[in-house]
Amino acid sequence: MDKNKKKTKINKHILFLLIILASVFLFTSKVQAATIYPSPSSGSYNVGDNFSIGVFVSSADQAMNAVSGTLSFPADKLEVTSVSRNGSVVNLWVQEPSYFNNTGKVNFEGIVLNPGYSGSAGRVITVNFKTKGPGTANVIFSSGSILANDGQGTSILSGMGSASFAIDVPVSGPVAPDAETPAVTAGTLAGPQITSTTHPDPDSWYPVTIPEFNWDLPTGTTAARLLVGKKPQASPNVSYVPAIASKNLDAMDDGIWYFHVQLRNASGWGGVTHFRFQIDTQDPEYFNMEQVEEEDLTNPIRSFILDAKDATSGISHYVIQIDDNDAIEWQDDGEHTYRTPVLGPGKHTIIINALDKAGNFLTNVDDFVIEPLTAPTITDYSKELTNKDPFVIKGTSYLNSQVVIWLQREATEPQSYIVKTDEAGKFTFVAEEKLRDGIYQIWAEVIDERGARSEASQKYKVLVQPTKLWQIGNTTIGILSIIIPLIALISLLIFVMWFSWHRLSMLRVRVRREAGEAQLVLHKEFKSLKRRLSTHITSIEKTGKKRKLTKEEQRLVKQLKKELDLIEDKIEKEIVDIQKEVK
Numbered sequence: 118m119d120k121n122k123k124k125t126k127i128n129k130h131i132l133f134l135l136i137i138l139a140s141v142f143l144f145t146s147k148v149q150a151a152t153i154y155p156s157p158s159s160g161s162y163n164v165g166d167n168f169s170i171g172v173f174v175s176s177a178d179q180a181m182n183a184v185s186g187t188l189s190f191p192a193d194k195l196e197v198t199s200v201s202r203n204g205s206v207v208n209l210w211v212q213e214p215s216y217f218n219n220t221g222k223v224n225f226e227g228i229v230l231n232p233g234y235s236g237s238a239g240r241v242i243t244v245n246f247k248t249k250g251p252g253t254a255n256v257i258f259s260s261g262s263i264l265a266n267d268g269q270g271t272s273i274l275s276g277m278g279s280a281s282f283a284i285d286v287p288v289s290g291p292v293a294p295d296a297e298t299p300a301v302t303a304g305t306l307a308g309p310q311i312t313s314t315t316h317p318d319p320d321s322w323y324p325v326t327i328p329e330f331n332w333d334l335p336t337g338t339t340a341a342r343l344l345v346g347k348k349p350q351a352s353p354n355v356s357y358v359p360a361i362a363s364k365n366l367d368a369m370d371d372g373i374w375y376f377h378v379q380l381r382n383a384s385g386w387g388g389v390t391h392f393r394f395q396i397d398t399q400d401p402e403y404f405n406m407e408q409v410e411e412e413d414l415t416n417p418i419r420s421f422i423l424d425a426k427d428a429t430s431g432i433s434h435y436v437i438q439i440d441d442n443d444a445i446e447w448q449d450d451g452e453h454t455y456r457t458p459v460l461g462p463g464k465h466t467i468i469i470n471a472l473d474k475a476g477n478f479l480t481n482v483d484d485f486v487i488e489p490l491t492a493p494t495i496t497d498y499s500k501e502l503t504n505k506d507p508f509v510i511k512g513t514s515y516l517n518s519q520v521v522i523w524l525q526r527e528a529t530e531p532q533s534y535i536v537k538t539d540e541a542g543k544f545t546f547v548a549e550e551k552l553r554d555g556i557y558q559i560w561a562e563v564i565d566e567r568g569a570r571s572e573a574s575q576k577y578k579v580l581v582q583p584t585k586l587w588q589i590g591n592t593t594i595g596i597l598s599i600i601i602p603l604i605a606l607i608s609l610l611i612f613v614m615w616f617s618w619h620r621l622s623m624l625r626v627r628v629r630r631e632a633g634e635a636q637l638v639l640h641k642e643f644k645s646l647k648r649r650l651s652t653h654i655t656s657i658e659k660t661g662k663k664r665k666l667t668k669e670e671q672r673l674v675k676q677l678k679k680e681l682d683l684i685e686d687k688i689e690k691e692i693v694d695i696q697k698e699v700k
Contacts, residue, residue: 150176152175154175155173155256158278161283168248170243170244170246172188172241177237181234182234183226183229184207184262185211185226188244190221190255194284195247196247197223200245202214202242202458203447204450206229209568231266303384304382306382309332312332313394322430322475327368328396330363337382339381340360341357342356343357345377347374347375371396374394378392406469415489418567418568421456436478439467455469462569469481490565491514492563495512509548512544520564522559556581
C-alpha cells in the first residue's frame with residue numbers, strides 16, 4: 118500500500134512537471150508565432166510579362182506593431198516596376214518602401230499603431246515585377262523582423278516564406294499576336310528577326326513618331342519586301358533590290374502599327390515577320406484630383422480621389438510627391454483613391470502626375486492642412502536634483518496614446534523617450550539613467566493611435582547638480598588649484614628677488630673694486646700730470662729771474678696753478694660720490 122502511494126505521488130510529480138514543460142512550450146510557441154511571406158509563392162511567366170506579388174504578415178496569436186524586411190530577387194531575371202502600399206496594414210512608415218533593380222532588393226519598414234495587427238494575411242506591400250530573362254527566379258527574404266505590440270518590442274518572428282517563379286522564352290512565331298506567317302516554300306528564307314532601337318518592346322508604348330527597324334540578311338539574300346500598316350497580318354509589297362537590312366520610317370500617327378518584312382533568295386520569297394509597335398505622343402485627355410473632406414482636421418492620413426483618362430495607351434500609374442519627400446509610384450487598384458502616409462501637423466503640398474503607358478503625363482497640385490493635437494501637459498517634474506537622484510516627469514494627455522519626452526542638455530542634441538498614457542490619460546516618465554550635471558530643457562509631444570501628432574508643449578528648465586560631498590570635494594580642489602599656483606608664483610618671485618639682490622651685490626663689489634682701482638690710477642696719473650705741469654711752471658718762473666715776464670705769462674702761470682687745484686678737488690669729490698653709491 119505504501120509503495121502504491123509512493124508511486125502515485127511520484128507519478129503526480131512527473132505529471133505536474135510535464136504540464137509545466139508543456140505550458141512553457143505552448144507559451145513559447147505562442148510568442149514566436151509570427152511569419153512574413155510572399156504570395157503567390159509560385160507561377161510561370163514568359164519573358165516580358167508583368168505580374169505582382171504581395172508581402173503578407175501572419176500574427177494570429179499575438180498583436181504585432183512593427184514589421185520590416187528586405188526582399189531579394191535575381192536582378193538578371195526580374196525587375197521591379199513599382200511598389201504599392203494600397204491596402205497595407207501599416208499606417209506609419211519608418212522607411213518608405215523602396216527598390217533597387219541593380220542589386221535586386223526591396224526594402225520596407227513600418228509600424229502598425231495601437232492596438233496593432235493580429236491575423237493570418239495582413240498585406241504589407243505589393244511588389245510589381247516584370248520578367249527580364251529565362252530561368253527560375255527565387256524571391257526570398259534576406260532579412261526580416263516582426264515585433265509584438267507589448268510595449269517592449271519583443272521579437273515574435275518565427276519564419277520567413279519564399280517564392281519561386283519559372284520564366285520561359287516566348288514560343289517562336291510572329292511578334293504580333295494576331296499575325297500569321299504564310300507557309301514557307303522549301304529552300305526559301307525564314308522570316309527575319311526584327312529589332313528596333315526606338316520601339317524595342319512590342320507590348321510597350323513609346324512617344325517616338327519615327328520608328329527604326331533592323332534585321333539580318335542571311336547569305337544568298339537577293340531582295341527584301343516591306344510594308345507598314347494597321348493590319349497585324351499582311352503581305353509586304355514594297356520591294357528593295359538589292360535587299361536592305363534596316364529602315365527608318367517617316368513620322369507616324371499615334372496608335373498601334375505593324376511592320377512586315379519578307380526576304381528572297383534563289384528559291385523565291387520566304388516567310389514574313391510581323392512586328393508590332395505602339396506610339397502615343399499625346400498627354401492624357403484629362404486628370405482630375407479631388408481631396409476627400411475630413412471632419413477631423415487632425416487626421417494625419419488624407420485621401421484623394423484621382424480620375425484620369427488616356428484614350429490611346431491608357432493610364433499606367435501615378436507619380437506622387439508630398440512636400441520635399443521623395444516621389445513614389447502608385448498604381449490605381451480600381452478604387453481611384455490615394456491615401457497619404459501618416460503626416461505631421463502643418464501645411465502640406467501634394468503634387469501628382471498621371472502618366473500614360475508611353476510616359477506622357479498631366480499634373481495636379483493641391484494644398485492641405487493637418488491640425489496638431491493638443492500638446493501634453495507636464496504637471497510635475499524634478500526642477501532641481503543631484504546627479505544621483507532619479508529624474509521623473511508626470512503629466513496628462515490623450516487616452517492610450519504615446520507621449521514623446523524630449524531632454525536637451527545645454528547645447529547638445531535633444532534625446533527622445535516614449536511612454537504611454539493610461540486609460541485616464543496620465544503618464545509617468547522615469548529616466549533609466551541618472552542625468553549628468555548641467556541645465557536641461559524638457560518638453561513633450563503626443564502621438565495618438567492614428568499617428569496624429571501634437572506640437573511641442575511648453576519647455577521647462579531642470580538644474581542637475583553634484584551631491585554635497587562632491588561639491589565640497591570640487592570646492593577644495595578649486596581652492597587648491599588657486600593656492601598651489603599662487604604659492605609657486607610667490608616662491609618664484611622670492612627667488613627672482615634673491616637672485617637679483619645677489620647679482621646686484623656682486624655688481625656693487627665689482628664697482629667698488631673698480632672705483633678703488635680708478636681712484637689709484639687717477640691719483641697716480643694726476644700727480645704725474647701735476648708734476649709735469651709744475652716743471653713747466655717752474656721753468657717759466659726761472660725765466661722771470663732772467664727777464665721780466667710779460668703780463669700774459671704771469672696770468673697764465675697763476676691760472677694753471679689755480680685750475681690744477683680745482684681739478685684735483687673735483688676728481689676727489691667724484692670718486693667719493695661713486696664709493697658712496699656702491700656701498
